[in-house]
Amino acid sequence: MNRRLLPWSSENGTPCYLDTDSRDSFLSRLADNLEAVQLGKGRELLRYTVKLLAQQEPSEVELRNMVARLSEALRDAIRVAESRGERLPVTGDSGNARAAVAVIDREIVR
Incomplete structure (x- = not known):
């Protein structure tokens, strides 16, 4: 299973977690x-x-709300990616986490 x-x-x-081999069970669907x-919510929020x-320079309150909602959407998207990734065949550690940290350090944290 x-x-x-x-x-x-x-x-x-x-x-x-759901223990199943069926992609057609009620809970899987x-x-x-x-x-x-x-x-879809994440896509709409990004738009x-x-x-x-x-269009405008958002207020501090608007920015805080956007960051909070974007954080929620990112958390959901990561969870979906992890769920789908766990169902793929394992091919070994490619160092993707280290590469992601390097990009964040270089591009975001300046």
């Missing part, structure tokens, strides 16, 4: 649908953010 990371957490914040909603930043 395969374990699938679900796109929701338990009441105490721990990850929830529910998880697929929720992942699609989460990714809104780009539009807002292009």
